[in-house]
Amino acid sequence: MKKAECRIKGVYLFELNTLQDERGNFCEIFRKEWVTDIFHHETQMNYSRSESGVLRGLHYHRNQTDFWILVQGRITAGLADIRKESLTYGVSLSLELDGSRPTGLLIPPGVAHGYAAHTDMTLIYVVNRYFDNTDEYGVAWNDPGFAIEWGLENPLISERDKNNAPFVRE
Numbered sequence: 564m565k566k567a568e569c570r571i572k573g574v575y576l577f578e579l580n581t582l583q584d585e586r587g588n589f590c591e592i593f594r595k596e597w598v599t600d601i602f603h604h605e606t607q608m609n610y611s612r613s614e615s616g617v618l619r620g621l622h623y624h625r626n627q628t629d630f631w632i633l634v635q636g637r638i639t640a641g642l643a644d645i646r647k648e649s650l651t652y653g654v655s656l657s658l659e660l661d662g663s664r665p666t667g668l669l670i671p672p673g674v675a676h677g678y679a680a681h682t683d684m685t686l687i688y689v690v691n692r693y694f695d696n697t698d699e700y701g702v703a704w705n706d707p708g709f710a711i712e713w714g715l716e717n718p719l720i721s722e723r724d725k726n727n728a729p730f731v732r733e
Contacts, residue, residue, distance in 0.1 A: 564577055564578065571642055571674060573674065574669060575668075576658070577669065593632065604691070611687075614683055616715060617679070617718065618704055619678055619721070620675070621675040621677045621701060621703070622676060622699060622701050624673075625700075631660075631688045632686070635684055636682040637659070637661045637682045640658045641656075641676065641713060644673070646674070675709075679715045703730070704724055708729070
């Protein structure tokens with residue numbers, strides 16, 4: 564497993580090792596030791612499935628860290644640092660993830676995130692807190708200040724995500 568920080572402080576890509584033979588493959592997708600400073604108490608695993616053309620986000624949490632593992636399909640992950648105290652405040656980026664190349668994506672609190680599904684896809688993600696809807700916020704997926712390149716012409720977006728306001732910069 565190789566770990567590399569992205570352009571946003573605290574966002575890491577984990578290149579996961581896959582063992583393959585004529586029967587298929589095996590990949591270890593999460594170890595608490597990889598992020599022991601973050602995942603120390605509550606841990607919850609979630610499963611998300613989206614059809615090709617779906618865009619989810621941008622969402623963020625003040626107290627929750629996400630660790631994404633795309634297990635099937637191809638997505639563009641969009642991220643934006645909205646933490647005022649961060650050295651990378653205002654930085655946004657797009658990352659291409661492909662389930663055929665196992666990768667983990669660590670997303671800290673205060674980093675808005677979402678994804679555009681370019682194929683039918685399945686995402687498993689681990690969070691360091693049990694679900695708490697009072698710690699879930701959103702900003703506009705198409706905020707011009709972030710200029711995230713999603714790679715979809717006419718994405719299918721939930722009403723909630725359509726109604727998220729642009730991020731207020733101070």
